[in-house]
């Protein structure tokens with residue numbers, strides 16, 4: 001059981017809210033097609049799995065579920081900056097904040113939605129997050145500038161995908177774009193190949209990206225479609241051997257089972273929101289048999 005004030009958000013047969021062993025509150029969602037779990041800590045989707053399929057999202061066995069720490073895996077929300085910022089935590093504060101659950105609903109098509117709000121004392125503006133669990137997983141981060149001044153920010157849905165083996169994974173849709181190679185002094189490079197393969201650490205910020213990307217996973221015999229709107233960047237990351245060993249909350253061999261393809265607005269694509277303006281970053285994840 002958990003905080004009584006949250007029980008009004010349960011949906012019999014579809015949505016429960018419970019405390020985890022580490023004391024965090026987690027929503028568990030069941031639909032006709034899928035199962036999902038979302039922690040209020042970070043409004044963090046930690047699991048999505050379609051019936052009869054392997055999990056879509058990777059979650060590290062060593063993830064820590066503690067205040068002030070981001071969950072390692074699932075979909076951390078990066079906001080309002082991406083990467084390091086001197087004197088502040090990497091990737092912003094949204095992923096370690098305790099979000100407020102505002103509403104849950106069963107939609108006419110049978111999907112289940114949860115709406116979260118980033119505590120307003122934390123955020124410089126209003127930030128809502130809508131998670132919809134159905135045949136697909138749909139995530140929408142809605143930022144509204146309620147101040148009198150323009151607000152510049154970066155955002156990113158830092159999705160960790162579970163894969164059969166990283167050696168059998170390719171990412172498609174980025175040919176012809178420019179990326180910032182974070183492992184080569186932020187050099188700007190052109191993506192010449194049609195597909196991205198993985199044989200070493202990769203950490204790339206792709207700019208001005210198309211609205212549909214695809215991950216092909218021969219090992220799990222599936223492809224994952226990433227359909228976005230309001231997303232101009234994609235970050236492709238795998239820590240490979242040495243960086244995995246350096247991360248305390250990530251197993252040494254886990255780089256083999258995951259790939260991050262993140263969707264958002266980073267670096268040159270950062271958002272300038274005028275007073276009163278709203279921007280929505282939307283990501284829909286679908287799986288298909290290869």
Ligand code: BG6
Nearest residue numbers: 070090091158182203204235237
């Ligand atoms: C990626 C960055 O988005 O996140 C990488 O491009 C970084 O450089 C990775 O290592 C994980 O970041 P963190 O802060 O969760 O360890």
